[in-house]
Amino acid sequence: MRHFLIASLLAPLTSFAPAMGQDTVGTSPWGPDDELGRLNLMTDESRAAILGRIAGGRAYDLSVEYFIGMPGWHAAGDPRYQIWMTHTPRGTVVDDPMGVGEAQNGHVSYTGSAISMYTHTGTHIDALNHFGVDGRIWNGFSADEYLGDRGWQVTGAETIPPIVARGVMIDVAAALGVDRLEDGYRITRADLQQALERQGTPLREGDVVLIRTGRMQDYETAARYMHNPPGLGMDAARFLVEEGGAMIVGADNLSLEAFPSEVPGNYVPLHTYLLARHGVPIMELVNLEGLARDGVHEFAFIGGSLKLRGADAAPMRPVALPVE
Template sequence: MSNFQLTYDALDVRDGLQVSRSPWGENDVLGRLNWMTDSTRAAALAEADGSSVFDLGVTYEVGMPCWVEAGDPKFDIYMTHTPRGTAIDRLSGADPGVHDRYPYAGAAISMYSHAGTHLCSLTHFGHNGMFWNGVNEFDHLASRSWTLGGVTPPIAVRAVLLDVAAARGVEELAASHEITVEDLTLTIDAQQTTPRSGDIVLIRTGRMRQWPDPAAFLPSPPGLGMAAARYLCEEVGAMCVGVDCGGEVLPPSEPGTFLPVHCYMFATAGTPMFENLYLEELSAAGVHDLVFTAAPLKIAGTTGMPVRPIAYPRRTGS
């Protein structure tokens, strides 16, 4: 088996929708992240030019865009202990007067696991009641979370930024612009940067220019269409795909579907997706060939992992 196997055997096919069997074993929920090894990570990091560092994560703050239409919680932060309050309520257990000299403050956060910059796991969307590698709610879902997934290895890999907005000569793609294969190939030709199998492919639509205004950022985003997603997964051989908004075009071009690109990428292609990446500084600097690093939070059983991605230019000639 080639390290970069791009299509997978079917566990279930109904109405043209395939759930694939993982070639990495019956308990696999990482999909193409299995392409990474200690040696591939070391090779990628050896190519990183540390003279420039690009932070691809957004700031988590009250009022930022969060997808709450289905009832999921927005991002929130609140104080659990304040300096004066702790001196009054003495919940810390310290003697009276101690916190006058040693003030204490604490905070807690709550949020949907797909808020802000995050990595979607393969247990996020599926087809016909089944997820990648046959994961299903009858065998793998406990009271509060999946019994598997949510923990990924540290990510360090070559990546390519496909700045579709810039290639199309606009600052931001129009609302509900469906990114096509033509958009991607035009961008590759314009940049003279070719993604290889095993790369992470980052897609810039320009929608991040509207962050953190929910009214401007969330409605009718541009994003990948199904043909473009298939091209990235089955022809380019992307390990992961990352987009500067929600990933796929909304509303979807095919009526009666619900986030069909996500469902295909996760359940059929085994390709995780980063969402809400901040790609504006990379675009402004004209950096398209890079080394991408990320350490998603290890949250057992979750469908989405908050992440702080960092990118470095890839050394010329590497």
């Protein structure tokens, strides 16, 4: 799997010409100190508007489970998810870590555990410092000035506020009449437009836009889930941001974009375009199967990520509440 992913990233690039300014970082219209990017589009009024439309009933959990052997990005050598027991009922009796004696340890069954993982594991949100261009990230912050041994001093995952916004799920697989998009399929602007028209869900500025490829159906089998996944093309990403007004863009695959890159000299052009150029956070491994099954395309999106100071991503457990 590692060899496949690396080969995909390093495969010959196409002749697609990048848009002018695409490979430069964006300057925030919200000022030189802005660390939030398009999350500034979320206001008290926008939150109240979507919360006022909640229909009640079912809540959809958009997150995945964490388990040993789960899919993850390891091509660059990042750690896999691990869990281990720090305390077990029998081990506590033997070790007596609290010094309370065998009788109490036998009566009080103590279980504890610890985990380790890459911050981009499972359902997560990318902070704006995750990818940059020429040593700078969103709003011109430079790694030389703002990145220390304890993480970024700006745009870290701790700066991401609780997200309450209108959510739109674009079911590309359903619009194309397939259960899941084929391996390596590159989603186009026309695909998105077709799906939105079929669903009757226009995009609005400040939306959380989530793309369904159907790949989440393979989540329990890491090798299958990670094998040459479908993803967004550059023109599709431009449509979502520059015409659709998306605040956050996410999908049910791991890396959002399709490989190999369309842009010469940049192996992850969607990431630099969204994060560094436009200040758009990215969500990955979003479980959209429940929404797809029930035909829910518009909803209140509510999610909070872990406040990992200085980090470039954080796990997230978002929910979708259908609206009237």
